Amino acid sequence: MRKFLLAAVATLALGSAAMAQGHADRGPHGAPMQDIVGIHAELMLAERTVTVHLYDESGSPVPAAGYTGSALVGSGQGRQVVQLAPTTENTMAGTAQAALPRGAALTLQIRNPAGRSGQARF
Known part of the structure; x- marks a missing residue:
């Protein structure tokens, strides 16, 4: 009985952690967010944009100046690269040549001002 209760408590704890993690995967704008080179990157797609x-660990905006990036968008046999550049205080953006397909796989690569780079898949 004791083993059963311990297993039940552990299962509930893991379920709560998974739910909390899922909630934390969304940024302030409700879009998916992942860690890349020490920052949190919230990805938003619209038409061709x-x-x-960019945010720090506490959720505060990180100045985009000095950051560069690109997004590889793939759908079926088609692929396109979108170059990203700082646009506002904590935002980088770029425009694709063609409309972004719904449900396309996207790999985001970011290089920070110190020259470190990383990537995440959305």
């Missing part, structure tokens, strides 16, 4: 908002 790729927008990335």
Whole structure:
């Protein structure tokens, strides 16, 4: 009985952690967010525009000056690269040549001002 209760408590704890993690995967704008090179990048797509908002661990905006990036958008046999550049205080954006397909796989690569780079898949 004791083992059963311990297993039940552990299962509930893991379920709560998973739910909390899922909630934390969304940024302030409600879009998916992942860690890349020490920052949180929130990815937003609209028509032909790729927008990335940058935040620190506490959720405060990180100035985009000095950051560069690109997004590789793939759908079926088609692929396109969208170059990202700082646009506003904590935002980088770029425009694709063609409309972004719904449900396309996207790999985001960001290079910070110190020259470190990283990537995440959305």
